[in-house]
Amino acid sequence: MLSKVIKSTLNGFKKPFNNxxxxxxxxxxxxxxxxxxxxxxxxxxxxxDFIGFHHKKHITFNDYIHPDDKxxxxxxxxEVDRDKKSSRSVLRILMRSQEIRWCEVRLQSLYSTxxxxxxxxxxxxxxxxxxxxxxxxxxxxxxxxxxxxxAILYRSxxxxxxxxxxxxxxxxxxxxxxxxxxxxxxxxxxxxxxHPEDSKKVxxxxxxxxxxxxxxxxxxxLFHTDGHYQEVVEKGQGVYSSTxxxxxxxxxxxxx
Numbered sequence: 001m002l003s004k005v006i007k008s009t010l011n012g013f014k015k016p017f018n019n020x021x022x023x024x025x026x027x028x029x030x031x032x033x034x035x036x037x038x039x040x041x042x043x044x045x046x047x048x049d050f051i052g053f054h055h056k057k058h059i060t061f062n063d064y065i066h067p068d069d070k071x072x073x074x075x076x077x078x079e080v081d082r083d084k085k086s087s088r089s090v091l092r093i094l095m096r097s098q099e100i101r102w103c104e105v106r107l108q109s110l111y112s113t114x115x116x117x118x119x120x121x122x123x124x125x126x127x128x129x130x131x132x133x134x135x136x137x138x139x140x141x142x143x144x145x146x147x148x149x150x151a152i153l154y155r156s157x158x159x160x161x162x163x164x165x166x167x168x169x170x171x172x173x174x175x176x177x178x179x180x181x182x183x184x185x186x187x188x189x190x191x192x193x194x195h196p197e198d199s200k201k202v203x204x205x206x207x208x209x210x211x212x213x214x215x216x217x218x219x220x221x222l223f224h225t226d227g228h229y230q231e232v233v234e235k236g237q238g239v240y241s242s243t244x245x246x247x248x249x250x251x252x253x254x255x256x
Contacts, residue, residue, distance in 0.1 A: 032120040033110070038062050038077075041117065050124070052096035061120065066092035066100060073105075080107045081115045090125060102129040150174075152253040154190075158210065158238070158246045160203055161189035165248060174232065174255060176225025195221035195229050202234075210238040210246055219256060231256035 021044075024031050030047035032040055038060040051064065065073050069091045079087040086108040093101045103122040110117050152175075153168040164183045167190070172178055175193055182190055194202055198220035209216035215237045221229040236251020 029124075030120075030122040032061065032122075033117050034061055034120060036116040047122075050101075050122070051093075064093050066094055068092070076105065076107050077118075080109055080118060085109075090129070093122070102126045150255065153251075154253065155239070155248050155250040156190065158206075158249050159191075160199075161191040162194075162249075164190050174222060174224070174230070174253065193223040195223065197221075206236070206249065210249070213238070213240070216251075222253070 025045040027044060027046060030050050031042075031044040032047060033042035035041050040059060040061060062070065062073065072089050072091055076087045076089050079085075086106055088104060088106040090102055091105045093103050093105075095101060102125050104125050106121045106123075108119050109115050110119055149168070149170050150173050151168075151170045153166075153170065154164055155166040157163040157165065164185075167179045167182050169179060171182060175182075177188075177193075181188060191199060202218055202220050205218055206216055215235065218234045219231060220234070222232045223229055232253050233256050234251055234253045236249055238246050239248045239250055241247050
């Protein structure tokens, strides 16, 4: 059945293909054909090598899908059944060794007038998924670390108000304000929290360091919502464009 379907698509070639299975076995991705009960009616050599064993008689593709992903599998089938077009999703496939592989699974009806048989192709994306998962975990860990630090990590515009583009959760402990109260606000800016006697000195020292493309270290008094000023230490540097213009200032502020 599969051979007839594929042969019919190759009729336009001048040289006929007499052995379709050899063509499919040369493909580097698993290829399957399923009937309306999802029984494997055809599999290429790559699938047999990929899954790690020869299938038993009348085994279904469902048996290879991770239980938590079966709802996604049935959603794919319903999509193909409705539109008679291809659909795809990333599913976890169970191997003989009990290993789990993440695969981009693509379904497509072999005929435009009926749903079954359907072809299934798989592309192993496990390494990409693992790298993405590690990256997300690292970001979560880093975000948690930043939020727990009794310090302010920030990025601001280089203006006298020190308009904040980003400020960490540590600002609540050092100033009494939440991050959203200080980011891109017109009524309250971080510059307003610097002691009036220190604000000019802070501005001048930062501008000198930025002009010289150097890091700066400052000590000044910072206002807290409970009414008192506390001494803080700030270390930071400018962020520059490729042309050398100042894009922003970033750094860290800790209690002295």
